Amino acid sequence: MSDLTEKDYACLLVNFGGPRNLEEIESFLQELLCDQDVIRTNLPPLIHKIIFSRVAKKRALKIREDYEQIGSKSPIFEDTEAIAAMLQESLHIEVIPFHRYLKGTHSHFFSKVNSLSQKELRILPLFPQFSYATTGSIARFFLSRFCGKILQKMLWIKSYPSQTNYIDSMQRVLRDFLLEKGLSEEETILLFSAHGIPQKFVCTGDIYQKECELSFEKIRKFFPKAQHLLSYQSKFGKGLWLTPSTEDMCKTLVPNTKKRKNVVLVPLSFTSDHIETLFEIEKLYLPLLQERNFLAFRCPALNRETHWIDAMGKILSDPSLFATTQMLIRHKEYKLGCKNCCKNSCLCKG
Template identity: 50%
Template sequence: MFPKETAYIIANFGGPRNLTEIRPFLETLLTDPDVIRTKWPKFMQEWLFKKIAKRRAKKIQKDYKKIGGKSPIFQDTENLAYALSEKLDKKVLTFHRYLPTTHQNFIDEVNQLKVDEIKIFPMFPQFSYATTGSIARFFSKHFEEQTLRKMRWIKSYPGSSHFINSYQKKIEGLFLEKDLKQDETMLLFSAHGVPEEFITSGDIYESECQISFQRIMQKFPYVLGKLSFQSKFGKGEWIKPYTEKVCHSIDDLSQGRKNIIIVPLSFTSDHIETLYEIEYEYVPILRNKGYQVYRCPALNLDPNWISSIYELLKSDDLLTNPMLIRKPLKEKN
């Protein structure tokens, strides 16, 4: 038999490439029924959350200006795909979930592929129906069955040695750079939060964050660790503890340690949640309490991470397709 001809897709969140893209980015995000779940008819949800997106876009422009007037996630994802295509010697496409102006070109590129299989690597180590599940739903809506049958997903990799070792090396680099000692340091792992309702309805995201947290902590036996969740949106309850509240109560948790490293556990790419929210909202709280605080960068284009993705893509160990899409999704018109 001839070997399979394979193409690859790197699927990421997407982010505004300039200030004018903030609003359409937010509109696409907030009208995604896998992200914002209501019992309202579709037209009503879209009308309301487009209004919210318009207001929020104006509000957070100043935040984006502080990090350079754009999110780096788009270009980092493109650069990552290029590096992987060089290593794999294969076609590597990129999908940016909440950048709508990129979608048609991506769909056309996929439809033009002449391959036997398409391996999909989501840049979300811990599975959620609101991230990887949303991407899977988008694909199911926009591709024919013959194309969907070729797709094979690396659904998640929360405990993969490749992912764990990549973050281990990132953290070890900070220990070395800042001359920190393990027994004088606390690692605060901050993952993106989701509503509690997501978890009670079957989402495995929180348990997979726990897996990643525990596996990384095993690499640092003398470090104190804490897992928390950030980026709460809206009035409902989200999974806890909240990163902001942990920062405010850090004196009760740090056991006298004066060095804190904030690790963006669920983020493989830096963007507004790490470059602004962690850097400008959480770090100052801790510094004002007298701690030496360091934000660990996300994995981004780290050579160890690129090599890790390469190894994951070359292996079939984590490939799976079941349970990617949340069901049932009632779409009322």
């Protein structure tokens, strides 16, 4: 499927969504935690749902105050809707946003997709780095909800961790931020923080860590005089997650009295600001650095930057990034490595 005219394809812009008000926190968390691509257990789906619905209820009460500190909602829903409208205006194609964990938005989405006449549906996840827990989860969800006729139209942008236009947008946001704050590279540590995943996901074939490292290496080259670090945040539950953690990094960084007095936390795997950046980075991690006598800053995510909208248009037109739905889905029975040849050295300990 190539050389299509403007009207021959539509775009599905997919994201997690986020609570639009305080009352929606619990239902959002329930949908998220009951997704067995995100929280992997060996429990039957019904038992998993019962247990993690209770967890969601408790956690919603716990983080309600966090959301109150960032405006009593997540900006992701509004940002995704706005980006879809901007992309539609820019490319002159139909762009339909999808919010994976906002169940109340699904019926309208499915109705619109099923009514499309375009020959091809190009799916653009707002996750630059692929994981079975993000893009893979949405692919499985679509496979279980759409008929074969619709699925055959779908071409996914699997990921774009090193795609030129994405990298350029990332470095532009960071460079503009450094200029705005008057920060020189020579005096600055750039701490790139990506969302973490369990180490066991990586040990069973998830490429997310490699793609985060690839993005990190590409972006850092634009700032050769700065110091660069990569860490992972937002651990949930027990077990080993990707390391180093952003929290530990912020607790152990030591100021260099001669040079490095600034730390800029750069959201690597987040294209929109939300609870993990506006609260976790801003309210939890920056104070840890300030206690260690750093001048600490949070760089904004890509959000609605016009150059990011332009970059997405280029990404949608890059056939080297295309994949089919079935190629993105984790086979639950598939096990790799850590219980066999490397069971004694695997970080996740089987």
